[in-house]
Amino acid sequence: MNTAAGAAALDAAQVWAWLDEVPDPEIPVISVVDLGIVRAVDVVSSDECIVTITPTYSGCPAMQVIADAVTDALRSHGVAKVTLVNQLAPAWTTDWMSETGKAKLKGYGIAPPQQQVIDISGLRGGAGAGVKRHVLPRLDVICPNCGSSHTQLTSQFGSTPCKALYKCLDCREPFDYFKCH
Amino acid sequence: MDDKVNYLLRLGDNALILSQQLSQLCGKGPALEEDMALTNVALDLLGQTRLWFSYAAELENAGRDEDDIAFLRDAHDFKNCLLLEQPNGNYADTLMRQFFFDTWHYFQLAELLKCGDPRIVEVAQKSIKEVTYHLRRSGDLIVRLGDGTAESHAKTQAAADALWMYTGEMFNYDAVDQAMFDAGIAPSSAVLREAFLEHVAEIFAEATLVMPSPDAWMQKGGKQGRHTEHLGFILAEMQFLQRAYPGAEW
Numbered sequence: 001m002n003t004a005a006g007a008a009a010l011d012a013a014q015v016w017a018w019l020d021e022v023p024d025p026e027i028p029v030i031s032v033v034d035l036g037i038v039r040a041v042d043v044v045s046s047d048e049c050i051v052t053i054t055p056t057y058s059g060c061p062a063m064q065v066i067a068d069a070v071t072d073a074l075r076s077h078g079v080a081k082v083t084l085v086n087q088l089a090p091a092w093t094t095d096w097m098s099e100t101g102k103a104k105l106k107g108y109g110i111a112p113p114q115q116q117v118i119d120i121s122g123l124r125g126g127a128g129a130g131v132k133r134h135v136l137p138r139l140d141v142i143c144p145n146c147g148s149s150h151t152q153l154t155s156q157f158g159s160t161p162c163k164a165l166y167k168c169l170d171c172r173e174p175f176d177y178f179k180c181h
Numbered sequence: 182m183d184d185k186v187n188y189l190l191r192l193g194d195n196a197l198i199l200s201q202q203l204s205q206l207c208g209k210g211p212a213l214e215e216d217m218a219l220t221n222v223a224l225d226l227l228g229q230t231r232l233w234f235s236y237a238a239e240l241e242n243a244g245r246d247e248d249d250i251a252f253l254r255d256a257h258d259f260k261n262c263l264l265l266e267q268p269n270g271n272y273a274d275t276l277m278r279q280f281f282f283d284t285w286h287y288f289q290l291a292e293l294l295k296c297g298d299p300r301i302v303e304v305a306q307k308s309i310k311e312v313t314y315h316l317r318r319s320g321d322l323i324v325r326l327g328d329g330t331a332e333s334h335a336k337t338q339a340a341a342d343a344l345w346m347y348t349g350e351m352f353n354y355d356a357v358d359q360a361m362f363d364a365g366i367a368p369s370s371a372v373l374r375e376a377f378l379e380h381v382a383e384i385f386a387e388a389t390l391v392m393p394s395p396d397a398w399m400q401k402g403g404k405q406g407r408h409t410e411h412l413g414f415i416l417a418e419m420q421f422l423q424r425a426y427p428g429a430e431w
Contacts, residue, residue: 055228055307057224057225057228057311058225058228058229058231058232058307058308058311059224059225059226059227059228059229059231060224060228061224088232088303088304088306088307089302089303089306089307090306091303091306091307091310093310154214155213155214155217155218156214156218156314156318157214157217157218157221157222158217159217161221161224161225165214179314
C-alpha cells in the first residue's frame with residue numbers, strides 16, 4: 001500500500017486536530033468536533049482514513065456541506081483518500097457537544113443547551129402525572145448576553161433546525177437557544 | 182413488492198407528502214414564528230423520508246435510489262394515508278391535520294423503537310426526538326385555537342370534523358401491515374389506536390373541542406394507492422423538475 005519508505009504514519013490524534021479546525025457551516029464559531037458530529041476517525045494508511053459522522057437533525061441541510069468541508073480539510077493536509085461513513089445510532093444528542101463547544105456558543109451569543117436531552121418516554125415533558133400533556137417543558141434558559149434566567153420562549157423554532165428563539169426580559173435582547181435534543 | 186419495502190414506502194410517503202404540503206406554506210405563515218415552525222417541521226420530515234427511502238431502496242435492490250422513489254413514481258404508486266394529502270386549507274385545517282398525524286406518528290415511532298429490525302429502530306430513534314417536538318407544538322396550538330376566540334374555536338372544530346374520517350386509515354391494517362405485524366415489526370393496530378384516541382381526547386377536552394366518534398365511518402385507500410384528487414396536484418409541483426429535465430442535478 002504505502003510504498004514511500006519512511007513516510008510518516010498518519011496519526012489519528014493529528015486527524016482529530018485537523019477536523020477541529022473545520023467550522024460548522026451555520027455556526028462557524030464551533031467546529032464539527034465541538035458539535036459532536038464526528039464519531040470516529042480510523043486511519044487506514046499514511047494517506048487514507050475513514051471518518052464517521054452523524055447528523056444532528058435528520059433533515060439538517062448542512063450535512064452535505066460538512067461532509068465536503070471535512071474531505072477538503074483532510075485533503076489539504078495530504079490525506080488523499082477520505083471515506084465518509086454516515087452513522088445514525090446512537091442518535092446525536094446535545095450531550096455529544098463538548099464543553100468547549102458550549103462555551104464558544106455562549107461567547108457567540110447563542111445560549112448553549114442546558115437541560116437533559118428531550119424526554120421521549122412520554123408527552124409530559126418529564127413532569128409527573130397530572131401535568132397537562134401538551135404543555136411545553138419549561139426551561140430556565142440563561143441569557144448569553146447578561147446571564148439572567150428571566151427569559152421567555154419566543155418561538156420553538158429558530159434560524160436553523162437546531163435552535164429556538166428566546167428573549168431576555170431583563171436586558172431585552174432576543175437570542176438563539178441551541179435546543180436540547 | 183416485498184412487504185417490508187412496501188411498509189417502508191408507506192412510512193416515507195406519509196412524511197414526504199406532509200413535508201411537501203408544509204413547504205408550500207414557506208413565506209405564507211400567519212406569523213413569523215409559525216412560518217419558521219412549518220418549514221422546520223417540513224425539513225425534519227424530509228430528512229426522515231430520506232432515511233426510510235434509502236433503506237427501502239437497499240432492500241429492494243432494483244437500481245432505484247431515494248430520489249427515484251420520490252420523483253419518479255406516479256400517484257397510484259404512492260402509499261401515504263389520505264390525511265396527509267388533504268389541502269392546507271385555513272390554519273386550523275393545517276394544524277388539525279398536523280396534530281392528528283403527529284399523534285399517530287409519535288406512538289407509531291414509539292412502538293417501532295421496540296421492533297425486531299435494527300435499521301428501523303435506528304431511524305425511529307432519530308425521528309422520535311423530532312416528532313416529540315412536533316407533537317408538543319401541534320397539541321399546544323390546538324388547545325390555544327380551540328380554547329381561543331369564538332371564531333378560532335369554530336374553525337378548529339370544523340377542521341376536526343372534516344378531517345376525522347381520514348384518521349381511521351392509520352389503524353386499518355391490510356395484508357401488508359398484518360404481515361409486518363406477524364414479522365415483529367409493525368405494532369398492534371389496537372394498541373396504536375387506543376393511544377391515539379386517548380391523546381386526542383385529552384387535548385380536545387383541554388381545547389373545549391368535541392371529539393368526533395371513534396366509530397364514525399372512515400375513508401381509506403391511500404395505503405393501497407387509491408388517492409383523492411389532491412395528490413396529483415401535489416406531485417405535479419413536486420416532481421416537475423425531474424419530469425421536465427430528467428437526471429437534472431445541482
